[in-house]
Amino acid sequence: MYVATKGGERAIDAAHQWLSDERRGDRSVPELSVAQIREQMALAVNRVMAEGSLYDPELAALAIKQARGDLIEAVFLIRAYRTTLPRFGASVPVETDRMDIIRRISATFKDAPGGQILGPTFDYTHRLLDFKLMADGEASEALRKEAEAVVAPHILQLLDQDGLMEPLSDGDETPPDLTREPLEMPADRPLRLQALARGDEGFVLSMAYSTQRGYGRTHAFVGELRIGTCAVEMEVPELGFAVEIGEIELTECETVNQFTGSKSEPPQFTRGYGLVLGQSERKSISMSLVDRALRWEELGEDNVGVPAQDAEFVLYHCDNIQATGFLEHIKLPHYVDFQSELELIRKLRREAADAQVKEAAE
Amino acid sequence: MSTLTTDTRKSYMGLLARARPERLEQLLPDLPAHDWLRRPEIGTTMVRGRIGATGAPFNLGEMTVTRCALKLSDGTVGHAYVQGRDQGHATRAAIVDALMQSEGVEQVDATILAPLRAEEAEKRTSRAEKAAATKVEFFTMVRGED
Known part of the structure; x- marks a missing residue:
């Protein structure tokens, strides 16, 4: 039951004013600019863009500043802002084959055409705190080496050519969109990928990890992981052709998984796919593992009843804004709800006490 | 009207969309007189990917885009769709589009598009060179007699 109550306005105003004061923190410390967040907290910005499902680094940086670094709150701000904007259309699907690559590795082929490019990675660092960053140390400049244009075909295409890879259907159907239609089961693979791409990184990671630990094991190898920028093209009706409207950074992961074959298919490798806005x-690795686990039915695998195979469980719980909205609403006033609970428990206690008295009398 | 091919137009429209708004403003500080056909409007485009990079499309997430359309005093129409929320960026991109279809194509190309092309090429080379420096060069150590 909901009843309008009044009286909190002044307290709320004061609370928000204090929030703004706390956001600024100690005035003797210089204030952070949105540009500093965008440039120096880039991976936080990327996460807010991916889960906010809106590519705009400046807005994501602003949201992080406003949210005092609470990334889920920042995602919330981005999602809310997005709903105020008209949608001009959908892009031509991005061609990750033509990505301007900064990182590209394969755990399956050492000598992949195009090579293994490590890029700006945390891998192989010692995970020791670098106290030089606390002092005003100069950042080191990246090394350079004369470069030819990177020609890096997708590594899984090599297996594809040998017929060892599950073929992809290449239809051009308009994919379902969960921002326009409520997410309903059964969800096909395009819909599942959309939900996972904007899903909470922690949740998707844990789901993926559960499959590795045995809860729906799919034996994934990272066939390829690539990070870089891709052009985005859109058909513009008033021009009558597609134009490039910008470029965005993407991370793509393709996994190679075992498949023993079925009545109609010979033994071959199957795929899991992950694509995420930003770096x-x-x-993206987590997404491709979960994507693969959710495909058990189409591949004729057993449903062993684990969470990562349950599309309804995964897709209805991966969105951190839906989750936090429902979770946090229970802290808001429920005075009348609780009043009725209180009355009920008193009545039950009274009845129990009366029954005891009666029993003792008998 | 000049004989502009669709390929040329696509190419410079992409270049203008990718340009940094501040840089475009430096290269085109003063705007010629124009009438709006569509005032700058901020919206989004749903970016799509393909399952397994080449399979069926799916919706990945949106990006912010600003668009506008205008007409120069000689009647030439210019369009723009540019990434981000900068209305000046979209306006300038539409003006360049219109100018490229009227007189003085060479001048616009030389003073605005050529510098943008050169700077973009330099940026791409710089990234490619940094990436190349992190490319693994495997070597095999031979152990034992044979």
Whole structure:
């Protein structure tokens, strides 16, 4: 039951004013600019863009500043802002084959055409705190080496050519969109990928990890992981052709998984796929593992009843804004609800006490 | 009207969309007189990917885009769709589009598009060179007699 109550306005105003004061923190410390967050907290910005499902680094940086670094709150701000904007259309699907690559590795082929390019990675660092960053140390400049244009075909295409890889259907159907239609089961693979791409990194990671630990094991190898920028093209009706409207950074992961074959298919490798806005390889690897686990039915695998195979469980719980909205609403006033609970428990206690008295009398 | 091919137009429209708004403003500080056909409007485009990079499309997430359309005093129409929320960026991109279809194509190309092309090429080379420096060069150590 909901009843309008009044009286909190002044307290709320004061609370928000204090929030703004606390956001600024100690005035003797210089204030952070949105540009500093965008440039120096880039991976936080990327996460907010991916889960906010809106590519705009400046807005994501602003949201992080406003949210005092609470990334889920920042995602919330981005999602809310997005709903105020008209949608001009959908892009031509991005061609990750033509990505301007900064990182590209394969755990399956050492000598992949195009090579293994490490890029600006945390891998192989010692994970020791670098106290030089606390002092005003100069950042080191990246090394350079004369470069030819990187020609890096997708590594899984090599297996594809040998017929060892599950073929992809290449239809051009308009994919379902969960921002326009409520997410309903059964969800097909395009819909599942959309939900996972904007899902909470922690949740998707844990789901993926559960499959590795045995809860729906799919034996994934990272066939390829690539990070770089891709052009985005859109059909513009008033021009009558597609134009490039910008470029965005993407992280893509393709996994190779075992498949023993079925009545109609010979033994071959199957795929899991992850694609995420911005730089986020943890999220894209996780996404491809969960994508693969959710495909058990189409591949004729057994449902062993684990969470990562349950599309309804995964997709209805991966969105951190839906989750936090429902979770946090229970802290808001429920005075009348609780009043009725209180009355009920008193009545039950009274009845129990009366029954005891009666029993003792008998 | 000049004989502009669709390929040329696509190419410079992409270049203008990718340009930094501040840089475009430096290269085109003063705007010629124009009438709006569509005032700058901020919206989004749903970016799509393909399952397994080449399979069926799916919706990945949106990006912010600003668009506008205008007409120069000689009647030439210019369009723009540019990434981000900068209305000046979209306006300038539409003006360049219109100028490229009227007189003085060479001048616009030389003073605005050529510098943007050169700077973009330099940026791409710089990234490619940094990436190349992190390319692994495997070597095999031979152990044992044979």
